Each structure stands twice: as C-alpha cells, then as structure tokens.
Amino acid sequence: MSLHLEHLNPEQLAAVTLPDEHALILAGAGSGKTRVLTTRIAWLVKSGRVSPAQLLAVTFTNKAAREMLTRITAMLPLNPRGMW
Secondary structure, eight states, X not given: OOOOGGGSOHHHHHHHTOOSXXXXXXXXXXXXXXXXXXXXXXXXXXXXXXXXXXXXXXXXXXXXXXXXXXXXXXXXXOOOTTOO
C-alpha cells in the first residue's frame, strides 16, 4: 500500500503534491496521467488532507474509471464500494 513517489518523474511528483485545491492534468498519450491522478488521490487521502467522500475524479470511459479504481484500491486500505 505504498504510493511509490520515487517512481514519479519531477513533473509528475510536482502534480501529485500540488496544494490542496483543484488540479487539471493535461498531457499526451502515455505520459502517466492516470498514474499522476491516482497517486494524487491516494496521497491526498493518505496524508489526511481530504476524505474519500470529498473527491471527484472524472474520466471519459468506464474502462478508465475501472483502471483508476483498481489502482487507488491497491494504494489505499479503503473499501471502494460506493466510490464508483
């Protein structure tokens, strides 16, 4: 249940650890957007900055939403039921 922040490049780490406010992540295909978003969500929750009920993550497909849920569940000791 580690966040593995050491696996992020400097730009990704900066996006994950942005101040506690809205974040829009724009980048090209294969650049790690899903990794950044899921790690940011886990970082915000794990650090106590927000509760899971305060978060909204938007994707364009159900497949992407399932992938995000899978990744977040692997990083946090949360029951994802009701989050999706």
